[in-house]
Amino acid sequence: MSAEHDHHSEAHGHHEQSFVQKYVFSVDHKVIGIQYTISALFFLLFGFCLMMMMRWQLAYPGEALPLIGTWFSEANMPGGVMVPEFYNQLGAMHGTIMVFMGVVPLAVGGFGNYVLPLQIGAPDMAFPKLNMASFWVFLPGGVIMLASFFVEGGAAQSGWTSYAPLANIAPAGQTWWLVGMIFLITSSLLGSINFIVTTVQLRAEGLSYFRLPFFVWAQFVTSFLLLLAFPPLEAAGILQLMDRVAGTSFFLPAGLVITGQPLEVAGGGSPLLWQHLFWFLAHPEVYVLILPAMGIVSEIVANNTRRPLWGYRTLVYSVIFLGFMSFIVWAHHMFMTGMGTAMSTFFQATTMIISIPSVIILTALALSFHGGSIRFNTPMLFALTFIPMFAIGGLTGLPLGLTAADLHLHDTYYVIGHFHYVVAPGTVFALLAGIYYWFPKVTGRKMSEGLGKIHFWLSLIGMNVVFMPMFSIGMAGVSRRLYDQTQYAYGAQVQELTIIGSYGAWLLGVAQIFFIINLIKSIRGGEKVESDNPWQATTLEWATPTPPPHGNFTEVPKVYRDPYEYSVPGAKSDFTPQFSEEG
Amino acid sequence: MDEIPYDVKPHPVTGVYNAKLGIWLFLASEVMLFGALFSSYVLLRVGADTWPHGYDLLNVQLATLNTAVLIGSSVTVVMAWASLKLNDLSKAKVWLWLTVVLAGVFLVVKAFEYGAKFEHHISPATDNFYATYFTITGLHGLHVIGGIIAFLVLLIRGDKMWQDDSEHFTNRVECCGLYWHFVDLVWIFLFPTLYLL
Amino acid sequence: MAESAEEIRHHIAVYKKVGLALAALTVVTVAASYLHIDSVAMTVTIALFIASIKGALVACYFMHLIDERAIIYWVLIITAVFFLVLMFVPLLSEADSVGI
Numbered sequence: 110m111s112a113e114h115d116h117h118s119e120a121h122g123h124h125e126q127s128f129v130q131k132y133v134f135s136v137d138h139k140v141i142g143i144q145y146t147i148s149a150l151f152f153l154l155f156g157f158c159l160m161m162m163m164r165w166q167l168a169y170p171g172e173a174l175p176l177i178g179t180w181f182s183e184a185n186m187p188g189g190v191m192v193p194e195f196y197n198q199l200g201a202m203h204g205t206i207m208v209f210m211g212v213v214p215l216a217v218g219g220f221g222n223y224v225l226p227l228q229i230g231a232p233d234m235a236f237p238k239l240n241m242a243s244f245w246v247f248l249p250g251g252v253i254m255l256a257s258f259f260v261e262g263g264a265a266q267s268g269w270t271s272y273a274p275l276a277n278i279a280p281a282g283q284t285w286w287l288v289g290m291i292f293l294i295t296s297s298l299l300g301s302i303n304f305i306v307t308t309v310q311l312r313a314e315g316l317s318y319f320r321l322p323f324f325v326w327a328q329f330v331t332s333f334l335l336l337l338a339f340p341p342l343e344a345a346g347i348l349q350l351m352d353r354v355a356g357t358s359f360f361l362p363a364g365l366v367i368t369g370q371p372l373e374v375a376g377g378g379s380p381l382l383w384q385h386l387f388w389f390l391a392h393p394e395v396y397v398l399i400l401p402a403m404g405i406v407s408e409i410v411a412n413n414t415r416r417p418l419w420g421y422r423t424l425v426y427s428v429i430f431l432g433f434m435s436f437i438v439w440a441h442h443m444f445m446t447g448m449g450t451a452m453s454t455f456f457q458a459t460t461m462i463i464s465i466p467s468v469i470i471l472t473a474l475a476l477s478f479h480g481g482s483i484r485f486n487t488p489m490l491f492a493l494t495f496i497p498m499f500a501i502g503g504l505t506g507l508p509l510g511l512t513a514a515d516l517h518l519h520d521t522y523y524v525i526g527h528f529h530y531v532v533a534p535g536t537v538f539a540l541l542a543g544i545y546y547w548f549p550k551v552t553g554r555k556m557s558e559g560l561g562k563i564h565f566w567l568s569l570i571g572m573n574v575v576f577m578p579m580f581s582i583g584m585a586g587v588s589r590r591l592y593d594q595t596q597y598a599y600g601a602q603v604q605e606l607t608i609i610g611s612y613g614a615w616l617l618g619v620a621q622i623f624f625i626i627n628l629i630k631s632i633r634g635g636e637k638v639e640s641d642n643p644w645q646a647t648t649l650e651w652a653t654p655t656p657p658p659h660g661n662f663t664e665v666p667k668v669y670r671d672p673y674e675y676s677v678p679g680a681k682s683d684f685t686p687q688f689s690e691e692g
Numbered sequence: 693m694d695e696i697p698y699d700v701k702p703h704p705v706t707g708v709y710n711a712k713l714g715i716w717l718f719l720a721s722e723v724m725l726f727g728a729l730f731s732s733y734v735l736l737r738v739g740a741d742t743w744p745h746g747y748d749l750l751n752v753q754l755a756t757l758n759t760a761v762l763i764g765s766s767v768t769v770v771m772a773w774a775s776l777k778l779n780d781l782s783k784a785k786v787w788l789w790l791t792v793v794l795a796g797v798f799l800v801v802k803a804f805e806y807g808a809k810f811e812h813h814i815s816p817a818t819d820n821f822y823a824t825y826f827t828i829t830g831l832h833g834l835h836v837i838g839g840i841i842a843f844l845v846l847l848i849r850g851d852k853m854w855q856d857d858s859e860h861f862t863n864r865v866e867c868c869g870l871y872w873h874f875v876d877l878v879w880i881f882l883f884p885t886l887y888l889l
Numbered sequence: 890m891a892e893s894a895e896e897i898r899h900h901i902a903v904y905k906k907v908g909l910a911l912a913a914l915t916v917v918t919v920a921a922s923y924l925h926i927d928s929v930a931m932t933v934t935i936a937l938f939i940a941s942i943k944g945a946l947v948a949c950y951f952m953h954l955i956d957e958r959a960i961i962y963w964v965l966i967i968t969a970v971f972f973l974v975l976m977f978v979p980l981l982s983e984a985d986s987v988g989i
Contacts, residue, residue, distance in 0.1 A: 232694055235710040302717045309960060310698050310710050337971050340721045344728035351827050356817030359732065359827075377820045382735050385979040386728055436971050437978070448982035455981070660694040707958040716961050720968040727972045731979060738983050747922060759915050767908040770951050774904070777897045873951045880943045883915075884936035888922040 136237035142223030149215035156206035168611035170593035197266035204269025216401035227650035230313025230666035235306040243299035250292025257285035273360030273383040301335035315668035327404030330432035338393035345386035388439035402539035409492035414481030417673040427466035460510035487561030491542030502530030523583025534572040554635030560627040567620030574613025578606035765794035
């Protein structure tokens with residue numbers, strides 16, 4: 110590797126690299142971050158489109174999908190009307206794509222890769238080649254997932270959770286799903302090792318752990334979750350793959366009868382085992398989705414209130430505790446499996462405990478507004494909205510964590526409403542905020558404020574119109590898996606709410622058009638930033654040239670102070686960067 | 693600023709170089725991977741009505757031989773690292789070749805064990821005992837193959853790597869060695885769990 | 890780690906001893922299994938106890954954990970905690986099942 114570094118020409122480091130080395134198989138963390146961001150945004154859009162089709166079916170069951178309905182095969186949509194099997198595919202793949210190919214790669218692969226080394230003053234990640242490998246394992250995983258729509262019987266259709274034994278006997282798409290997951294998991298593992306080593310080993314001089322920007326802390330804890338929670342799902346994936354390919358029965362109990370035919374397997378397996386292994390990952394995964402979002406929001410809130418974050422150390426301890434607790438709450442997804450009262454009681458208690466650090470973090474962020482002179486720019490609007498939206502998502506989760514209330518609410522639209530409030534207007538808003546916030550560092554241009562504000566207000570209204578009615582629909586008893594709720598009297602009476610929700614989805618779709626236009630327009634024609642630090646921020650990524658060259662910093666950065674020294678009494682300006690020697 | 697710091701030299705505070713922390717983190721994830729498989733094994737066995745004794749169905753002699761072989765290979769790989777520390781590349785290469793040979797022996801013995809089962813039409817689909825046996829030992833076998841590949845790369849490119857930066861090469865052998873000891877460690881637990889209980 | 894040649898030679902002597910100890914313990918494990926002790930709990934305990942000693946020897950001496958840096962210990966302590974959770978908490982559902 111050192112040989113490659115010898116012939117760099119000047120401080121900004123223009124290497125003699127071919128196009129492929131520079132933009133395709135790049136080892137530069139910034140290029141990899143952008144690659145992750147673009148692919149993740151594409152997957153998010155794709156998953157969003159799947160959801161739009163589902164919303165049509167839910168609002169107008171049995172009616173032909175307008176405009177594009179005839180594009181699909183006769184097997185999936187005869188005459189443009191969706192068949193239940195295809196609806197199930199859309200549901201399973203929407204969840205999988207959004208979580209494993211959209212939000213996590215964007216939050217960790219995109220933002221983590223681009224911002225984390227800059228914020229700690231490192232020239233790159235600790236293992237640049239491993240970083241490249243991580244992306245090039247991720248992308249085939251994503252392609253395998255998308256390709257599974259075209260295999261016989263279609264894509265995976267047993268929900269994003271792939272519960273056994275249903276998933277064991279599903280068509281071939283499920284095997285593709287498992288193989289795709291193994292790729293995605295491997296990619297995450299490579300990434301998380303890299304993040305942890307980088308944070309531990311490559312911090313700039315003077316940047317002690319308690320001077321780290323909160324975003325770095327969030328990524329650091331997230332990486333541990335990925336590192337230790339993903340392998341059990343990989344194991345589960347291998348076992349289910351064996352069940353499907355080699356005829357084992359890890360998850361198949363004896364005596365299963367499928368459509369009148371007894372299943373020819375040895376039996377003796379445990380469907381509950383799949384759920385244990387799956388949720389051992391998938392609950393920490395929830396925090397993988399939320400922690401980087403909290404990190405991004407904290408950066409933007411501190412910057413735009415021009416105040417230090419309230420209770421920085423409390424925030425750090427909370428995020429560590431959150432990460433730890435997230436490993437021992439998984440079975441609250443399994444209250445209805447008959448796993449036993451001792452188990453349920455234990456997990457009910459831990460679930461109530463884990464809400465405490467989340468509330469502390471939100472409260473600390475809210476208190477940070479006190480005495481600030483708030484700038485309401487687009488990133489701030491998104492970041493600000495994250496707080497109440499995540500609060501709604503979090504608080505509606507409490508009844509689900511109580512065994513008695515969960516009896517009624519389990520697997521209804523209430524659950525869908527709850528976790529979408531956490532992830533969609535919560536995490537996704539934070540990620541959008543991050544894109545608006547760091548866009549000037551990446552491109553040297555600002556995104557349009559006007560388009561940004563239209564995007565924000567339409568998204569905010571759209572999100573709430575989709576998800577708020579779901580709480581009522583769920584309490585009315587409508588199952589999250591239903592293809593046509595009007596078949597049941599209790600479902601038919603809340604059908605109007607479902608239709609309203611679908612209108613919210615169309616509005617949300619329209620809002621994203623403004624975002625896409627803004628993104629494309631601003632890359633070439635956005636307002637140029639005059640300084641390297643356009644937001645007048647304090648953290649290290651703003652000490653680099655814009656955009657940062659290969660190797661990031663023109664001189665070795667040194668850190669003199671805490672991360673958020675805004676409005677320090679007696680200081681020359683209202684912000685004192687970490688890299689500034691004199692206050 | 694271009695060079696990645698602490699790529700070869702240890703960090704003054706943590707006392708380790710990047711790859712060493714990296715390989716330990718990787719092993720931590722491997723602990724969770726095999727941990728999940730062991731956990732599955734325990735849950736399935738506890739939940740089963742009947743579960744055969746490993747020594748009634750599997751070849752304990754061959755597995756004992758394999759245990760000895762793997763332990764031997766752990767000794768050879770750590771000897772290779774010690775030789776490099778004593779600046780003796782040619783001796784280290786002999787030890788590394790011995791490691792590869794022992795790993796190969798392990799796989800051949802394993803292949804005989806598998807072959808004997810397949811001859812009697814016993815496969816993973818037979819029952820959950822064989823399902824766990826084939827899955828876990830199979831995954832372990834893949835790890836052995838991965839180790840062989842890593843050692844072969846070190847052997848083939850060893851002379852050049854040693855000339856370029858001997859400390860870097862020693863570190864690489866140390867990291868591959870750590871991985872190899874872990875593979876040995878997994879087998880030390882697999883052997884009694886599958887064969888003797 | 891910059892050990893002197895003297896220390897490395899000392900290491901080598903230790904490696905040989907540990908290798909022999911591991912071989913001896915393997916024989917003990919197999920021998921113990923031929924006893925066919927009636928109590929299942931006893932058999933499991935003996936087998937896992939010997940395996941743990943062997944594992945500890947490999948980890949401490951071959952992997953140099955006996956003399957490692959704090960950061961590595963921290964990583965392994967965190968891992969060990971979650972490993973134990975993963976191993977034993979799912980078993981609770983077997984101990985107290987409503988019946989599946």
